[in-house]
Amino acid sequence: MNNDVPVSSRRQLRHAAVAVLGAVSLLGLAACGSADPTPAATSSPAAFKPVAQEKGSEITVWADATRVPGVQAYQKTHPDVKLKIVTYSGDANGANDLQTKVQLFDRTGSGWPDVAFSANVNDGTWASQGKTPYAAPVNQDVIPQSTLKGFADGALNPCTFNGNTYCVRNDLAQNVLWYNKKLMDDFGYSVPTTWEEYQALGEKVVKEHPGYLVGTAGDAWSAEVYFWASQCPASTATGARKVKVDLRDSKCTRMAKLLDSLIAKGSVSKDTVFSAGFVKNEASKVLMLPGPSWFGQVLFNSTFKIPKGQIAAASPLKFEGDTKNYTGNVGGGLWFVSSHSKNLKAASDLVTWMATSDAYQGTAGTYPAYKKAAVTWLANQKKTGYFAEDVSPVFMESAELIWPGWSATQYSQEAIYSSTVIPALNSGKTLTDTLDTWQTAITDKAKSLGYTVN
């Protein structure tokens, strides 16, 4: 009796399993469609049709912890506006929460935040795509043209797709040459103006003051600091979802060789500036450091704790053969207005205030993308007295020097550099050795997201 039951229940189980398997394999055989994912519909320049508007309705704002106090300040000065503030990661450090959630909202058909901040400068690439792109084209009667014209030249490039502007820029992260003026004066060095002089100084410092550094190649954004400035075609958009990747170009190899020689000599570190080890042991030995404008306060002041009056910024370097110096850009936040918003007026007003007002941007931690706010911001920086010299001329100059041949893509160049190139560097390979692997990694990733690579 006892044996009967397991056998019969096992038989039932087997029957059920066979039935389920049969059903699934029937479904599997009944193929009639193509397995290709939805061809990524490129955003058409067709007129933007807002959803039915509800005047005075509540709007939801997603922002990161750094930006939330700004939104709260807006609420204080605009008490009539109904705001629901949600703090989220802000897509910083490679997170992609906004995209993740928007993908889910697209499936359920509701829930999109009316306004979203993103620290990932690439987020415009997906937010402007799809059947109904998440981002509203703000140039189509959402934010006035006069406001959009007030941004620094090229600042809205990562927001511009097919002639429409899908976001506004919160801040610029133009790269400059940071240096420790006190150390440079003590050693009797003058600040280089070309990459050749930079390399010579990097070699000299190894002999005269070993242990001091002129740069780091182990940051996720190293590609955007060195290779972008070298005008390396690693990420050049040639059309809608078409990108050119050519790391064997001489503009890439020249930078790879320069860094390889300094890494081998020891004046360029393979570590990242934010690693605990670097902050502890190397921070006081940074003589020069090409890097974004936010390095000044965020890295040198808050993280490295370099005392007041030592750090200064110089113009981006140029190669001797080039006619002009170019620089790159590391991040820079974006503000989106949702195309699904029922209160576009309130949403666009908030975004405009956050991105352009002196009240918020003038005292923000990062360099404002809006030109008028940037002037106020620079004046405030001067007042803090942290820098050894006024950084205003350099910041304003380099904001206009960002090489336009490096485009925002749906994939992150930073993620590819840090998962492909940095481990290779740490295993003893040189950058020049790694260019082919790096090229393959970018190409594969781009293709997997539906890009045409040439």
Add this chain to the structure above:
Amino acid sequence: MTTHPATERSGGRGGRSARNPVGRAGYVFVSGYVLLLLAFGVLPTGYAVWLALSNSRNQLVGMGNFTRTFADYRFGPAFLHIGLYLVVWLASLMILVVLLALMLHGRMRRTSTSLRFLFYLPGALAGVASVLLFLILLDPAASPVGWLLKSFGWNTLAQVNAPGHLPVLFTIIAFWTGAGGWIVVMYGALNSIPDEILEAARIDGANTLQIALRIQIPMITKWIAYMLILAFAAGTQLFVEPQLVSLASWGMIPDSWSPNQLSYQYAFQAGDFNGAAALSVDLLVLGLACAALVVFRTGLFDRDKG
């Protein structure tokens, strides 16, 4: 073990609840679990299977999504990574957990209670929190065991996180966070072995090693099999560890290191839920196949022997 439900069922379904009120209470107890299982286990699985077989326009595509994801350049490496990890993880889990449980049970009766508590403690932390702790441990500059890492010649986080070290690193994290619970379970299993048997063995002249190999381990095989099934399923779904270690190291670990991460990339970077579902069905089939193998080889569900 008990013949009660068996006789009940063969006696016909009709009068069961009337004759046996205990059976009705059973349904009540199980109902909560069944509801949750349906809502969060069976339905999502069914939905995943449907998604895997269709495209975004709701047309059936057969095996299309499976062949498409199989051909992805990240598919091979992801499954290779997880395969290596599973080898290291399952082997160390089986050997160390059984060994520690045996030692607790036999040799260290006096300190056993506090040791069991110590082993279990990391598992009591929320999974993500304990991974976060490891982010500090792995950085030679910040880690309290930095000297150990440096003695291997690893002076920076980048050197610790080298691609070849990852399966072992994740095993250490997973062992530390998860093995304690299993040690307690194995200890309980060892306790269920009647003392008479162990005594008889001792009288027959068996030493500790012989008792462990010939009596204790064979008698807890089913528990080990059970652990193996669950650890295999959890191991193939590795996600939190690579994701968090990657974030902490500024992306030094590829965003699709494990199949589950690849699935996540499909769904949330490419917006391709069908491809993502195909990958998760791959993992489901793997997990079921492994479970079936272990269940039938060890007779986990055989009642008469239990």
